[in-house]
């Protein structure tokens with residue numbers, strides 16, 4: 001059956017019975033397509049569909065269209081565990097990543113399971129029925145459609161698709177040029193021969209700078225405070241050699257192992273020897289920009305490496321633009337926008353024809369949907385995370401939030417594997433419900449923020465809407481791939497904190 005037609009499910013004004021599926025996936029991005037692959041492979045008997053709010057799959061890699069859009073982690077770890085990344089470049093451009101996602105969906109007939117233009121707004125769990133009723137708004141007709149399911153797999157990403165985050169800038173309306181947010185990049189934006197200011201210092205600003213500098217008259221990256229940057233080649237020589245001498249799957253697995261180990265080692269060093277890592281990172285920047293450059297002012301953050309994400313500079317492209325004089329970095333506060341640019345707190349005024357606000361994303365939890373369990377709305381900040389992917393007292397729902405210190409897909413793959421184990425375990429034991437619940441010994445657990453030691457503005461802005469974590473397993477969000485791999489692949493599904501209930505036999509007897 002081709003499930004693409006959104007008319008399959010009951011709408012507001014229809015008397016049609018509400019369709020039932022075993023599993024519903026929300027979101028057809030990198031995570032949603034990966035989750036569907038796992039479900040097809042490890043739970044082949046389960047019926048499922050993917051509800052996608054937009055008209056295309058790919059999520060992030062379809063939405064972002066700014067020049068130079070690329071990954072900042074290597075595709076051997078941002079790619080799926082089950083589909084080798086075969087391209088020569090390990091740091092890939094957005095369109096190549098989108099093709100990879102599309103190819104995965106097409107090769108496995110996952111594309112037929114996607115129902116586009118269905119934005120999920122609400123999910124209500126009924127213990128009596130052991131199922132979710134999920135409501136989605138059809139983006140073309142604004143009708144509400146409903147689907148019932150036993151398990152809800154949230155792969156809706158972590159930020160709002162409605163628009164990016166832009167702080168209030170005084171005098172914004174005075175500026176006579178164009179103001180652009182990277183999340184809504186105008187296809188016809190012409191920056192050739194123009195003066196461009198990019199506000200921000202994160203991965204987006206660092207990606208945009210060298211790309212725009214190729215054609216613009218001059219680009220200024222205007223930052224309030226610096227970010228750690230590190231230059232690395234966009235090709236992985238070891239991966240490319242291995243692929244020549246070994247079968248693709250084996251070469252990919254070895255490279256993936258090497259890269260996850262390396263990522264974890266760097267992160268570990270950032271926690272145990274931050275001063276040494278900091279010194280090394282700054283030494284590399286000095287080597288790129290020369291002894292006269294003020295690295296202290298423009299590239300020395302006031303936090304330790306990995307308190308915020310490290311920014312990759314592939315092949316030193318940003319440094320090259322700075323050295324050539326086509327681009328520069330200014331570290332200062334914005335006083336006000338003016339007719340012709342931006343006046344800084346220092347009194348200096350920067351001229352611009354175009355201002356790009358690379359000021360980040362607006363984080364949302366669970367795609368902005370409302371969650372109700374047995375008629376009670378769920379307040380997520382009051383819940384504890386279970387293994388970094390489920391929530392205390394919320395049954396049969398898993399949400400994928402990837403790593404902030406490693407590639408997102410490493411965690412998305414593990415979550416998808418785990419949910420298949422969980423579903424199969426429920427089937428074997430004849431249960432229809434699994435709910436993470438605090439045990440007696442967990443009751444006095446301290447409540448800690450969802451992320452430890454992560455000071456990025458975009459995370460700090462929303463810490464109050466995120467679930468909390470405790471101080472011991474399974475209530476922690478460890479951000480540690482190797483530890484999670486052990487726990488999710490090998491750890492028991494019955495751990496005392498996961499409560500299995502709603503026995504199939506009991507339901508049959510009651511009926």
Ligand SMILES: Cc1cc2nc3c(=O)[nH]c(=O)nc-3n(C[C@H](O)[C@H](O)[C@H](O)COP(=O)(O)OP(=O)(O)OC[C@H]3O[C@@H](n4cnc5c(N)ncnc54)[C@H](O)[C@@H]3O)c2cc1C
Nearest residue numbers: 027029030031053059060071072073120156157367407408
């Ligand atoms: C510019 C950029 C670059 C990045 N680069 C990297 C990188 O190099 N490495 C890395 O590890 N991470 C990176 N990330 C993080 C990145 O988002 C993840 O790597 C990954 O793409 C997330 O995939 P996802 O499927 O979980 O979420 P998304 O890509 O956000 O996809 C979510 C999907 O869910 C849909 N959706 C959302 N809400 C609803 C709803 N209510 N109803 C129906 N559908 C809904 C969306 O339309 C979207 O299609 C980057 C992020 C950005 C913004």
